[in-house]
Amino acid sequence: xSEQLNSVLDALSRDEKASTERLFQIxxxxxxxxxxxxxxxxxxxxxxxxxxxxxxxxEASVRQTTGKPMVVGHSQSGNGKSGPHVLFYxxxxxxxxxxxxxxxxxPFEPQLKDDPKYGxxxxxxxxxxxxxxxxxxxxxCRAWHETTGSLPVSVSVLIEGExxxxxxxxxxxxxxxxxxLTTDFALVCDTGQWDADTPAITTMxxxxxxxxxxxxxxxxxxxxxxxxxxxxxxxxxxxNILGDLHDEDGAVxxxxxxxxxxVVSTEQRAQWDTLSFDEKQFLGQVGLQTAAGxxxxxxxxxxxxxxxxxxxxxxxxxxxxxxxxxxPSKASAKxxxxxxxxxxxxxxxxxxxxxxxxxxPDDCSAEFLRGQGxxxxxxxxxxxxxxxxAGALEDEWGKQPVFMGCGGSIPIVESFKxxxxxxxxxxxxxLDDNQIHSPNExxxxxxxxxxxxxxxxxxxxxxxx
Amino acid sequence: xSEQLNSVLDALSRDEKASTERLFQIxxxxxxxxxxxxxxxxxxxxxxxxxxxxxxxxEASVRQTTGKPMVVGHSQSGNGKSGPHVLFYxxxxxxxxxxxxxxxxxPFEPQLKDDPKYGxxxxxxxxxxxxxxxxxxxxxCRAWHETTGSLPVSVSVLIEGExxxxxxxxxxxxxxxxxxLTTDFALVCDTGQWDADTPAITTMxxxxxxxxxxxxxxxxxxxxxxxxxxxxxxxxxxxNILGDLHDEDGAVxxxxxxxxxxVVSTEQRAQWDTLSFDEKQFLGQVGLQTAAGxxxxxxxxxxxxxxxxxxxxxxxxxxxxxxxxxxPSKASAKxxxxxxxxxxxxxxxxxxxxxxxxxxPDDCSAEFLRGQGxxxxxxxxxxxxxxxxAGALEDEWGKQPVFMGCGGSIPIVESFKxxxxxxxxxxxxxLDDNQIHSPNExxxxxxxxxxxxxxxxxxxxxxxx
Numbered sequence: 001x002s003e004q005l006n007s008v009l010d011a012l013s014r015d016e017k018a019s020t021e022r023l024f025q026i027x028x029x030x031x032x033x034x035x036x037x038x039x040x041x042x043x044x045x046x047x048x049x050x051x052x053x054x055x056x057x058x059e060a061s062v063r064q065t066t067g068k069p070m071v072v073g074h075s076q077s078g079n080g081k082s083g084p085h086v087l088f089y090x091x092x093x094x095x096x097x098x099x100x101x102x103x104x105x106x107p108f109e110p111q112l113k114d115d116p117k118y119g120x121x122x123x124x125x126x127x128x129x130x131x132x133x134x135x136x137x138x139x140x141c142r143a144w145h146e147t148t149g150s151l152p153v154s155v156s157v158l159i160e161g162e163x164x165x166x167x168x169x170x171x172x173x174x175x176x177x178x179x180x181l182t183t184d185f186a187l188v189c190d191t192g193q194w195d196a197d198t199p200a201i202t203t204m205x206x207x208x209x210x211x212x213x214x215x216x217x218x219x220x221x222x223x224x225x226x227x228x229x230x231x232x233x234x235x236x237x238x239x240n241i242l243g244d245l246h247d248e249d250g251a252v253x254x255x256x257x258x259x260x261x262x263v264v265s266t267e268q269r270a271q272w273d274t275l276s277f278d279e280k281q282f283l284g285q286v287g288l289q290t291a292a293g294x295x296x297x298x299x300x301x302x303x304x305x306x307x308x309x310x311x312x313x314x315x316x317x318x319x320x321x322x323x324x325x326x327x328p329s330k331a332s333a334k335x336x337x338x339x340x341x342x343x344x345x346x347x348x349x350x351x352x353x354x355x356x357x358x359x360x361p362d363d364c365s366a367e368f369l370r371g372q373g374x375x376x377x378x379x380x381x382x383x384x385x386x387x388x389x390a391g392a393l394e395d396e397w398g399k400q401p402v403f404m405g406c407g408g409s410i411p412i413v414e415s416f417k418x419x420x421x422x423x424x425x426x427x428x429x430x431l432d433d434n435q436i437h438s439p440n441e442x443x444x445x446x447x448x449x450x451x452x453x454x455x456x457x458x459x460x461x462x463x464x465x
Numbered sequence: 466x467s468e469q470l471n472s473v474l475d476a477l478s479r480d481e482k483a484s485t486e487r488l489f490q491i492x493x494x495x496x497x498x499x500x501x502x503x504x505x506x507x508x509x510x511x512x513x514x515x516x517x518x519x520x521x522x523x524e525a526s527v528r529q530t531t532g533k534p535m536v537v538g539h540s541q542s543g544n545g546k547s548g549p550h551v552l553f554y555x556x557x558x559x560x561x562x563x564x565x566x567x568x569x570x571x572p573f574e575p576q577l578k579d580d581p582k583y584g585x586x587x588x589x590x591x592x593x594x595x596x597x598x599x600x601x602x603x604x605x606c607r608a609w610h611e612t613t614g615s616l617p618v619s620v621s622v623l624i625e626g627e628x629x630x631x632x633x634x635x636x637x638x639x640x641x642x643x644x645x646l647t648t649d650f651a652l653v654c655d656t657g658q659w660d661a662d663t664p665a666i667t668t669m670x671x672x673x674x675x676x677x678x679x680x681x682x683x684x685x686x687x688x689x690x691x692x693x694x695x696x697x698x699x700x701x702x703x704x705n706i707l708g709d710l711h712d713e714d715g716a717v718x719x720x721x722x723x724x725x726x727x728v729v730s731t732e733q734r735a736q737w738d739t740l741s742f743d744e745k746q747f748l749g750q751v752g753l754q755t756a757a758g759x760x761x762x763x764x765x766x767x768x769x770x771x772x773x774x775x776x777x778x779x780x781x782x783x784x785x786x787x788x789x790x791x792x793p794s795k796a797s798a799k800x801x802x803x804x805x806x807x808x809x810x811x812x813x814x815x816x817x818x819x820x821x822x823x824x825x826p827d828d829c830s831a832e833f834l835r836g837q838g839x840x841x842x843x844x845x846x847x848x849x850x851x852x853x854x855a856g857a858l859e860d861e862w863g864k865q866p867v868f869m870g871c872g873g874s875i876p877i878v879e880s881f882k883x884x885x886x887x888x889x890x891x892x893x894x895x896l897d898d899n900q901i902h903s904p905n906e907x908x909x910x911x912x913x914x915x916x917x918x919x920x921x922x923x924x925x926x927x928x929x930x
Contacts, residue, residue, distance in 0.1 A: 034787030095789060102685070165787050206690065210788045219752030220567070223902040224775045225671070225873025228803050229758040229767035231751065235776040235798075236711065243708020246701065286696065287684030288828045293694040302694035310689045311700040312791050317778035318799065322499030322630050323675045323835065324560060325801050325874075326777050326902055333700075334783065336790050338693050363753045370788065408690025409790075437688040437791055 001395070004148055005460045011143040012452055019142075020112070020122070022052070023135045023448065026092065027110040027124040033068050033093035034165040042068045042161045045092040049159045052138060056145040058157065063177075065169035068093060068161030072180070075141070075157075078150020083463040084184035084385065085154040087422070089412050090134025091163035091190070094126035095437045102439035112445065118196060118431075120445040129436035132443035133189040133428050134159060136451030143456055152463035156183055160412070163190075166210070166372055167411050174419045182420045185385055187458075189451075190410050191428035194275070194402040196444065199393040199454065201401050202426040203381050204304065207339030208409035209373020211349050213238075213356055214332040216365045222327040232363045234331040235316040241359045242333060245309055250294045252309040254351040260342040264305045272300055275402065285433055304405030308338040309352070337373070338407060345373025374411035384465050385425050392457035393427070396450055401427075427458065466860075469613055470925045476608040477917055484607075485577070485587070487517070488600045488913065491557065492575040492589040498533050498558035499630040507533045507626045510557040514624045517603060521610040523622065528642075530634035533558060533626030537645070540606070540622075543615020548928040549649035549850070550619040552887070554877050555599025556628035556655070559591035560902045567904035577910065583661060583896075585910040594901035597908035598654040598893055599624060601916030608921055617928035621648055625877070628655075631675070631837060632876050639884045647885045650850055652923075654916075655875050656893035659740070659867040661909065664858040664919065666866050667891040668846050669769065672804030673874035674838020676814050678703075678821055679797040681830045687792040697828045699796040700781040706824045707798060710774055715759045717774040719816040725807040729770045737765055740867065750898055769870030773803040774817070802838070803872060810838030839876035849930050850890050857922035858892065861915055866892075892923065 012019070031045035032038040046062045046069040053060035053073035060073030071092070077083060097107035105111055110124035122132060144151050158181060162169055174181060191202040217234035218227070247253055279299040283289055293302035302308075316331025318324035337348050349371040356366050379386075381403055393401040406426075416422040429447035430436065477484070496510035497503040511527045511534040518525035518538035525538030536557070542548060562572035570576055575589035587597060609616050623646060627634055639646060656667040682699035683692070712718055744764040748754060758767035767773075781796025783789035802813050814836040821831050844851075846868055858866040871891075881887040894912035895901065 034789065035785060095791075096783070096785060098783075098785070099686075164789075208690075208790070212788075217753070220900065221564075221903040222751060223873070224773070224777065224801060224803065225673075225871070226897060226901075227751065227768065228775050228801075228872060229771055229773040230748065230756045230764040231753055232757040233775060235779050236707075236757075239704040239707040239776065239779070239798075240711070241708070242701075242704040243706070246705070283695065286687060286692065288682070288696055290826075290828055291695045292697040292701075292826070292828070299695040303692065306694055308689070308694040310693050310698060310790075310792060311704065311782065312689065312789055312793075313782035313784045314700050314704070314796065315780050315784040317776065318561070318563075319778045319780040320500060320561060320563075323677075323799055323801060324499065324629075324777055324902070325673070325775075326560075327775060328778075331779065333704075334788055336689060336693075336788060338689065361755075361757070363755055363757070406690070407693055408688065432691060435685065436691075437789070438686040440685075 002460060005457065007147045008143045008456045009453055011147045012139065012456060015143065016449065019139050019452070023122065023132060024110040026131050026135065027126050028108055030108045031093050031161060032096050033162050035096060042093060046071050046161055049092055053157060056142045057150065065173055067169035070161070070173055071157070071159040073157040075151050075155045077152065077154040078148065083153040084465055085156070086185060086187050086462065087156045087158060087181060087183040088137050088187045090137065090159045091130045091161065092159050093161040093164050094129065094131070095164050097125045099439060104440055115442065118444045121442040122445060122448060123440060123442045125441050127441050128430045128434040128443040129441065130163065130190050132448055133430060136429060136448060137187070137189050137455045139452040140455035140459060143452070144459060152459050156181065163412070170412060170415055171419060174415055178420060182422065186416045186422050186424040188410060188413060188424050188426045189428050191406055191426045192430040192432065193447070194404060196431060197397070198399050199397045199401040200404050201381070201386060201389060202406045202428070203403050204378040204405040205376060205413055206407055206409050207343065207345060207374050207376035207414065208336060208411065209339065209345035209349050210334070210336045210370050211352050212332060212334045212369040214330055214367045214369070216330050217363065218327060218329050221329050224325040224327050227327055231327050232361055233327045234364060235328065237361060237364050238316065238331045238333060241356055242311060244359065250292060252307070254309060254348070254355045256347060256351050257307065260344065261307060261340055262342065264301060282432065303407035305340055307340050307343055309335060310338070311335050338409065339376045341376045341378050343375065345375060349373065374409060374414045377414045377417055379423055383423070385462065388461035388465055389425055389427055389458050392461045393454055396454045396457055427454070467925060470922065472612045473608045473921050474918055476612045477604065477921060480608065481914065484604050484917070488587065488597060489575040491596050491600065492591050493573055495573045496558050496626060497561050498627050500561060507558060511536050511626055514557055518622060521607045522615065530638055532634040535626070535638055536622070536624040538622040540616050540620050542617065542619040543613065548618040549930055550621070551650060551652050551927065552621045552623060552646060552648040553602050553652045555602065555624045556595045556626065557624050558626040558629050559594065559596070560629050562590045564904060569905055580907065583909045586907040587910060587913060588905060588907045590906050592906050593895045593899035593908040594906065595628065595655050597913055598895060601894060601913060602652070602654050602920045604917040605920035605924060608917070609924060617924050621646065628877070635877065635880055636884060639880055643885060647887065651881045651887050651889040653875060653878060653889050653891045654893050656871055656891045657895040657897065658912070659869060661896060661911070662862070663864050664862045664866040665869050666846070666851060666854060667871045667893070668868050669843040669870040670841060670878055671872055671874050672808065672810060672839050672841035672879065673801055673876065674804065674810035674814050675799070675801045675835050676817050677797060677799045677834040679795055679832045679834070681795050682828065683792065683794050686794050689790040689792050692792055696792050697826055698792045699829060700793065702826060702829050703781065703796045703798060706821055707776060709824065715757060717772070719774060719813070719820045721812065721816050722772065725809065726772060726805055727807065729766060747897065768872035770805055772805050772808055774800060776800050803874065804841045806841045806843050808840065810840060814838065839874060839879045842879045842882055844888055848888070850927065853926035853930055854890055854892055854923050857926045858919055861919045861922055892919065
């Protein structure tokens with residue numbers, strides 16, 4: 001280890017208390033991007049990020065878009081060496097916090113708590129996804145800047161505010177700022193560790209596309225005493241159609257859904273088998289026992305290498321207290337589809353529309369909202385940046401990192417590849433049970449501390465590439 | 466026509482403006498019984514009813530129950546004759562007004578409006594169901610009282626406040642006040658005319674029972690990136706099960722659902738055929754074309770003589786703006802079942818539970834809420850009270866009333882029969898397109914005026930029985 005790195009790691013140790021308070025500051029801003037009620041909070045979060053970058057030597061600014069603002073910053077390498085120029089990506093926006101009544105403490109009042117499994121954890125919406133995660137990188141940069149006056153490699157930073165709502169402004173922003181944002185490769189901190197003691201580099205991400213269907217039956221809400229039996233009920237139509245979305249073996253029945261899906265290679269399966277993934281424990285921690293996906297595939301394959309059709313929300317008719325004998329005029333459902341490499345989001349959404357329309361009674365109509373999406377991506381892990389990161393992670397954690405798949409989608413990674421021709425290095429410190437997108441989201445204090453130390457080491461290793 | 470009746474009808478004509486304002490007063494009180502937020506409004510509505518009864522010579526009071534208060538009043542016949550003693554029933558509670566944005570004018574700000582089809586109508590929640598309806602009777606009593614100092618027969622009045630929320634307090638209240646409330650028969654004003662020019666007496670009412678099912682899958686909301694594919698999604702489970710509720714011919718697939726259903730007699734069908742029911746127009750006015758019920762039965766049979774299973778509400782997952790990639794922990798649906806004579810509500814609810822539980826994956830659980838209900842009822846129409854009412858209606862409207870079925874449920878009618886041994890005479894002045902339980906509920910001003918005149922005549926005819 002270099003003397004410089006040693007000093008940087010010491011600085012991180014000394015600064016732990018203030019570092020946690022800085023994370024708390026950004027968690028306190030309720031930057032929910034999908035709900036327009038929080039537009040001002042998103043603007044505040046962007047400004048907080050830009051100011052933080054300026055504090056630690058970046059030239060940084062908030063850039064307005066037609067959606068939520070972007071934050072961009074640049075810091076020249078200080079050591080005169082010709083290491084790579086990297087672009088770090090994170091997102092300051094978070095998922096909605098509902099259902100609020102299931103939070104033990106308020107979602108936007110971060111706290112340190114004792115966790116029976118992990119020791120001290122940071123609680124709050126965004127504690128893990130992605131505020132805790134991107135702050136590990138920012139804190140590593142702060143320690144390098146404060147210790148040495150600069151960073152070991154040239155670093156640009158892009159922090160967006162629409163990751164949780166489909167990133168509509170991202171492609172035009174990358175297009176308009178192509179030269180400024182194109183670097184040798186990207187660093188992304190939005191993924192997980194293998195377990196609390198084992199770091200990981202993620203090498204495959206599922207894609208994502210979405211659709212919302214609104215079924216209309218009668219032209220107005222009806223009284224079920226007067227019309228019940230004779231009038232088409234759009235909830236009945238919707239449940240009848242969506243009830244057919246999966247067959248008895250868990251396969252999705254949308255036409256052409258599996259056309260472009262590759263079977264996982266024998267080698268890949270063998271590698272995954274060595275991970276001895278504990279399916280019982282994975283499902284058991286959320287109160288389940290058996291995998292609900294395609295019966296021919298293991299749970300790990302179901303989440304890493306198989307596409308899904310998921311109903312994320314459904315609503316229709318009277319949902320307040322008590323009963324109401326109504327036949328509603330409309331019923332709707334929100335769906336997302338997780339995609340694997342080579343599936344085309346447009347084709348999947350078109351197939352879903354066909355699936356609905358071909359089953360719709362003559363008297364009913366269907367309207368479709370949204371439909372954008374991003375395909376899945378996979379990386380070649382033999383390059384020097386992957387090796388540099390793997391070495392740094394092993395130094396910090398005392399274990400080789402696992403090269404793993406990921407069931408989630410990070411559209412930016414696909415955009416970096418397709419728009420800017422850049423590969424991404426995905427290193428993150430989240431855990432499966434961080435309850436991201438759920439009540440009581442949390443992030444291990446160890447993930448936060450050792451995450452920052454890991455990035456400090458990775459930055460040094462990258463400078464030696 | 467007696468001279469007295471003539472004077473009473475004249476008094477009704479003179480008092481029309483004040484009579485409408487009295488109806489507006491009670492409509493302005495938002496007495497939504499199913500939502501505890503309106504408890505105080507229900508109390509206010511009850512007091513308004515009691516005070517109104519006192520004004521017109523009744524001994525009246527508000528009686529507290531464990532639910533919404535009841536209003537009871539008594540007025541002795543003034544003519545010394547031994548006519549029947551009748552109990553009039555109405556309800557001051559109303560359905561929730563949502564969706565509010567579909568109302569042209571605020572639901573609790575009643576107004577007179579020009580209607581292209583019917584001329585002047587009264588708009589507002591409860592304008593028809595049941596405030597406008599029960600006020601026709603009260604206004605008839607007012608005119609009798611003000612003209613003659615008393616009523617032609619002894620009248621008791623029971624106005625409840627839980628008709629729209631299952632009437633949980635009704636059975637214990639009838640039980641506890643059996644002697645006070647038992648009269649020769651009941652008068653109920655909560656049903657419809659055949660059309661705007663043709664009065665009707667309703668002789669058959671469908672029963673009603675309800676159930677709400679809550680499906681739980683994972684123990685908490687999950688991120689569909691992390692768990693999508695492997696975790697049971699309760700929305701998928703719910704839609705899959707409820708999608709199976711009806712077969713392709715529209716028949717309900719709950720075990721034993723049709724066991725006790727009688728086929729409509731040839732005579733009954735023949736009588737209904739003479740009504741030349743306009744199915745196209747009935748469905749067309751709500752934007753539909755084809756009847757959605759059992760294919761072997763006409764639309765009129767579907768609503769008058771066949772049972773139904775209707776999903777009145779469904780909710781699960783994220784239903785706000787935008788998308789949320791969540792697999793929710795729970796999803797739920799509210800159902801009601803319309804019953805025909807001899808179907809047992811308990812048996813139907815038990816069948817529904819079996820229907821759900823037999824299809825439930827091992828990993829999921831189902832909880833059932835509610836489940837009370839009331840069976841259907843039918844009346845013998847040859848009795849003298851029916852004939853007295855039919856004559857009065859013919860005098861007022863210049864046409865014989867239609868003896869018709871009704872798809873709706875009025876649990877009180879069943880309770881009067883089973884608890885107090887009383888038959889009911891169901892005369893009402895609503896129309897199919899009054900939009901009861903829907904936005905823009907309305908009541909023809911003609912229904913209100915001629916309804917009051919009809920009751921004034923019925924009261925006289927009853928005194929001659």
